[in-house]
Amino acid sequence: MIFKSKSYLTIDDSASERMDDLVDYLYSKNIPAIFFCRGDMLDKNTSSAIRAVQKGFVLANHAYSHQRASQQIYDWIVAEIERTENILENIYALAKVKKSGKYFRFPQLDRGTAGWIVDYDVYDGDVRDDLLKTFAQGLNVQSMDRPSLDAFAKKEALQNYLKQAGYVQPFLDITKPWYQLGEVTTACDCLYTFSNCDWMITERHIGKWPYKTLQDLKDKARSDVSLTGAGNVNVILAHDQDEIIDVTIDLIEDLVENGMEFLPIL
Numbered sequence: 001m002i003f004k005s006k007s008y009l010t011i012d013d014s015a016s017e018r019m020d021d022l023v024d025y026l027y028s029k030n031i032p033a034i035f036f037c038r039g040d041m042l043d044k045n046t047s048s049a050i051r052a053v054q055k056g057f058v059l060a061n062h063a064y065s066h067q068r069a070s071q072q073i074y075d076w077i078v079a080e081i082e083r084t085e086n087i088l089e090n091i092y093a094l095a096k097v098k099k100s101g102k103y104f105r106f107p108q109l110d111r112g113t114a115g116w117i118v119d120y121d122v123y124d125g126d127v128r129d130d131l132l133k134t135f136a137q138g139l140n141v142q143s144m145d146r147p148s149l150d151a152f153a154k155k156e157a158l159q160n161y162l163k164q165a166g167y168v169q170p171f172l173d174i175t176k177p178w179y180q181l182g183e184v185t186t187a188c189d190c191l192y193t194f195s196n197c198d199w200m201i202t203e204r205h206i207g208k209w210p211y212k213t214l215q216d217l218k219d220k221a222r223s224d225v226s227l228t229g230a231g232n233v234n235v236i237l238a239h240d241q242d243e244i245i246d247v248t249i250d251l252i253e254d255l256v257e258n259g260m261e262f263l264p265i266l
């Protein structure tokens with residue numbers, strides 16, 4: 001057994017044309033998951049989203065058109081979140097399933113401060129190194145410039161909006177040391193602790209990033225000490241995108257076959 005830990009499975013960018021295939025796979029293996037959905041994709045593939053809800057999966061908010069929060073103004077971002085939340089409510093109503101909590105993940109994990117996902121300055125030592133490895137290397141980060149004070153203020157305003165609107169994190173007892181420190185403990189949006197980096201082998205990214213093959217991505221997970229370590233609890237990020245559904249399924253299968261247990265979402 002390689003993976004002696006447990007994880008929450010989070011899947012971004014639904015609903016793809018192939019969401020049904022992914023949902024059928026997860027359902028057949030009894031793997032719980034939360035899908036962070038783009039509003040524009042929900043509008044395109046509404047029936048797949050309804051079907052996922054009816055099969056017991058949780059649908060959550062990933063904004064309407066997947067823009068970076070650092071490049072948009074506050075009012076526009078809030079409108080995107082609210083528009084998507086309304087679509088989600090409608091989907092749950094059509095599915096005749098009671099909606100669970102309100103959960104949100106920023107597109108590209110840009111929380112208003114671009115590649116500076118959390119304020120790295122307030123962490124140090126191994127914790128800072130692990131944060132940078134988790135976020136700066138796991139995402140399509142274009143710049144690691146320290147954000148302006150305005151950007152920090154927008155990030156705080158967005159967190160305040162999410163808080164008053166009732167957004168929470170559905171993950172309990174995450175064991176990463178940085179998950180129990182500083183701003184991460186009070187965040188009202190959903191972060192992750194391990195990116196499977198499936199997006200690095202999509203057509204427009206392949207060859208430009210450290211992981212170039214399916215085997216590279218399997219090895220990334222198999223060599224991650226937090227995923228292999230007994231008793232650990234992680235939040236895994238995967239994607240629901242047409243061109244990588246087979247990759248996504250293969251990577252989840254490799255985790256499950258080698259001992260990973262996936263936890264139910266609240």
Ligand SMILES: [Zn+2]
Pocket residue numbers: 012013062066106107108
């Ligand atoms: Zn996304």
